[in-house]
Amino acid sequence: MTITEICKKFKTLYPERIKCMLNYTEPWQLLVSARLSAQCTDKRVNMVTPRLFAEYPTVTALAVADVVAVAEIIKSCGLYKTKAEQIVAMCAEIVTGGIPDTIDGLTTLSGIGRKTANLFAGEIYGLPCVVCDTHLLRITRRLALIGTDNPIIAEKALAKQLTDSGLYADGLWFSHCMVTFGRTICTARNPKCGMCVFADKCKGG
16 A cells, blocks of 8 residues: 555545644643653643643743652653653753754754654644654554654655655654554554454554
8 A cells, every 4th residue: 555545545534634632832842742742642741731831831941940840740641750851951952052943953852852853843843754653653564554663764764655755745744644543543452443444455463
């Protein structure tokens, strides 16, 4: 199945353009929320960030925050000690040097990997991107679109396929569709194959 065919199916499935599920009002808040979402659901992050952003309403405030206090607020997100340290450090870096405007530049910030960098670059800067999370990797493997679980290799392979198909500008939308489809239909365990529009093309796994 080609990436063009998958995008056509998604446009039928999701006629209203799917957006980022993390709640934020300022760009720096998206970076914080995305860092919190690692090994944690967006729903949980959205339950935690209102208090976090209320107590630290600016990036400058969070940059000088007590790491232990931040950790206590975000505790339910998991890996909270590491996340708290990296979030405070990242905010300090932003205060000093601003938010980079390239994917490679964003990955120089504390705790920010390519998945978050792609999400931010697409959401905030409108850059073409592919956000390789676990849902996207699982579904593209099942549909034999790519044959790897390595997110960096997958990102490059999918970016090329989207580019070759004239769809790279829709990379962020494609990624959001994959997340939504992976959460609701093509789940890791007990996927709802009877409801899947790709069932006849699925390789399983």
